Amino acid sequence: MQLWDTHMHCCYSGDSEAEPDDMIKTAMDKGLSGIIFTDHLDWDYEAEPGLFDLDLPAYTDEMNMIAANINNYTGFHVGVGIELGLQPHLAQRHHKLLEEYSFDQVIGSTHVVGGVDPYYDTFYEGRSAKEAYELYFQEVLANIRAFDAFDTLGHLDYVSRYGMRHYGSDEGACRYEDFAPLLDEILLWLIHHGKSLEVNTGSFRGNDAATDPNPSYRILSRYFALGGRSITLGADAHKPEHVGLCFSSVAAKLKEIGFTEITYYLKRTPYTYPIL
Numbered sequence: 001m002q003l004w005d006t007h008m009h010c011c012y013s014g015d016s017e018a019e020p021d022d023m024i025k026t027a028m029d030k031g032l033s034g035i036i037f038t039d040h041l042d043w044d045y046e047a048e049p050g051l052f053d054l055d056l057p058a059y060t061d062e063m064n065m066i067a068a069n070i071n072n073y074t075g076f077h078v079g080v081g082i083e084l085g086l087q088p089h090l091a092q093r094h095h096k097l098l099e100e101y102s103f104d105q106v107i108g109s110t111h112v113v114g115g116v117d118p119y120y121d122t123f124y125e126g127r128s129a130k131e132a133y134e135l136y137f138q139e140v141l142a143n144i145r146a147f148d149a150f151d152t153l154g155h156l157d158y159v160s161r162y163g164m165r166h167y168g169s170d171e172g173a174c175r176y177e178d179f180a181p182l183l184d185e186i187l188l189w190l191i192h193h194g195k196s197l198e199v200n201t202g203s204f205r206g207n208d209a210a211t212d213p214n215p216s217y218r219i220l221s222r223y224f225a226l227g228g229r230s231i232t233l234g235a236d237a238h239k240p241e242h243v244g245l246c247f248s249s250v251a252a253k254l255k256e257i258g259f260t261e262i263t264y265y266l267k268r269t270p271y272t273y274p275i276l
């Protein structure tokens, strides 16, 4: 079965030291069909200003050269994409950026809520899990309403990854039912705008207790029930060892839910392969 890892980072991201060649080699060794690099660009990241200011000319020049070499001489495919850290006020800058630079796939992710990344404990202080998660999903909705020029929505319940760490796995569990109207609004927006929903297996990185990717199987089932069929798959690897993490088991679960194919983007055009 074909499998593409369409969400990964290398040394152009502020939080990765991985060499692109090492990521590519690992993906080939693991038998993947292709990968898409999606390095971070998070403008106005207040927690650590500048940390995720991607060097766009260097990233696009260097990575397109690496990709061309692989794509011309092997059966493997390397794409060059980007993970945009969305904030409502950045919409116009992001539109301009996408006019200036071309990418294979654009992931729209919410990493910041009102200036604070839920990665940090400060986001949860003075809030119940339900309040914190609600705020996060409201921000996701505000982001996609402000900016619709992405291909796939990154790790929809990202907040629960770090919320579980803060509140513990019981109180911190993110239940679809607690946020049903808000999540439905996001999922329906994606469906009506022809976007994909990402299945992100980064939740399994160094976490043996993890049972679900981001978003959870419950949310993915709801997306399917609402008519959503387009999903992308990515491990969000920042190191070679995490490339393609848990893809076989997650693909089997996706098939159980009813999904028949997985999407990836080249030059912003969707392609699919069947889940066998």
Ligand SMILES: [Zn+2]
Residues within 6 Å of the ligand: 083, 109, 111, 154, 155
């Ligand atoms: Zn992300």
Ligand SMILES: [Zn+2]
Residues within 6 Å of the ligand: 007, 008, 009, 083, 236
């Ligand atoms: Zn990422």
